[in-house]
Amino acid sequence: MSEGCTHDCENCASKCSDKKSLKEELNAASSVKKVYAVMSGKGGVGKSLVTSMLAVTAQRRGFKTAVLDADITGPSIPTAFNIHERANTNMYGIIPAVSKTGIEIMSLNLLLENETDPVVWRGPVIAGAVKQFWTDVAWNDVDVMFIDMPPGTGDVPLTVFQSIKVDGIVIVTSPQELVSMIVEKAVHMADMMKVPVLGIVENMSYFECPDCGKKHNIYGESHVDEAAVKFGIDAVAKMPIDPKFAKACDNGEIEEVEGGWLDSIADKLLG
Ligand SMILES: Nc1ncnc2c1ncn2[C@@H]1O[C@H](COP(=O)(O)OP(=O)(O)OP(=O)(O)O)[C@@H](O)[C@H]1O
Incomplete structure (x- = not known):
């Protein structure tokens, strides 16, 4: 152990001979090729909507897709995705639920007796x-997995980046947020974790009038393009405010x- 040991071998610059990886092994029966984490600075900006829609898009493009719901x-x-059943297990581990179009899903709600039960747990639990959603779930030959992260840059995002091999991050913001600051925090966390930020989505970016098609910036001018240039992120997307998104999420019709x-x-x- 070096004098400057931080007990965080993944991110420590010391050249110890006994460095340990904190990465967890994927369940032995699983295969997951690429993993993307979807992050936001605060709750309610549409991170779960964006995660779901990215998963739907990937599945439509022919990739075997999964969603790991880390927003415990x-x-x-x-x-x-209109999934209300409990998860089953077999000799290989926990079997993820499968959506109408074949997307594999694991969420704590699938393990609760009643999906309305609150989860009153401390951070480490x-x-x-x-971590167990990675090590104990039998993901079946997945090409691309999206992780719906809890908002912010706290305990759980840290655990995800330390224990799961994440290939890239997508940041979700809304025009009301201090976009530059939110993006900067996420970019710094990504740098510390050595994971690239691959895209930014500005959700609730505008409202498009259904009669004349004019776009209105209800929450003010967008600054997401400036933030993307500042931090060298080349994929930017803007999603409108549209009641059909909320309805689709509520009714289990996102697909x-x-x-x-x-x-x-x-x-x-x-690609
Ligand atoms: N562009 C949009 N237009 C209309 N409704 C939206 C839009 N984006 C999100 N919503 C709705 O806003 C609510 C919050 O969205 P969502 O759950 O995706 O946010 P979140 O960032 O994941 O929140 P949390 O982190 O608290 O889980 C949902 O009811 C969702 O359907």
Whole structure:
């Protein structure tokens, strides 16, 4: 152990001979090729909506897709995909739920007796549950997995980056946020974790009048393009405010939503 040991071998610059990786082994029966984390600076900006829509886009493009819902205390992914059953297990581990179009999903809601039960757990227990979604779930030959992260840059995002091999990050913001600051925090965390930020989505960017098609910046002018240039992020997407998104999430119909708002991000992630 070196004198300057930080006990964080993944990110420590010391050249110790006994460096240990904190990365967790994927379940032995699983295969997951690429993993992308979807982050936001605060709750309610549409991170779960963007995660779901990216997953739907990937599945439509022919990639075997999965969603790991790491938003343990506010899981909204199962509802968006109309999944309300409990998860089963077999000799290989926990079997993820499968959506109508074949997307594999794991969320704490699939393990609760009642999906309305609150999860009143401390940080390390929550972080442990997320790790188990990687080590104990039998993901079946997945090409691309999206992780719906809890908002912010706290305990659970840290655990995800330390224990799971993440290939890239997508940041979701809204025009009301101090975009530059939010993006900068996420970019710094990504740098520390040595994971590239591949795209930014500005959700609720504008409202498009259904009668005349004019776009209105309800929450003010967008600054996401400036932030993207500042931090060298080349894939930017803007999603409108549209009640059909909220309705689709609430009714479990996210796989029926059509539109290419996230194509620039999907092109970057999926090629
Ligand atoms: N562009 C949009 N237009 C209309 N409704 C939206 C839009 N984006 C998100 N919503 C709705 O806003 C609510 C919050 O969205 P969502 O759950 O995706 O946010 P979140 O950032 O994941 O929140 P949290 O981190 O608290 O889970 C949902 O009901 C969702 O359907």
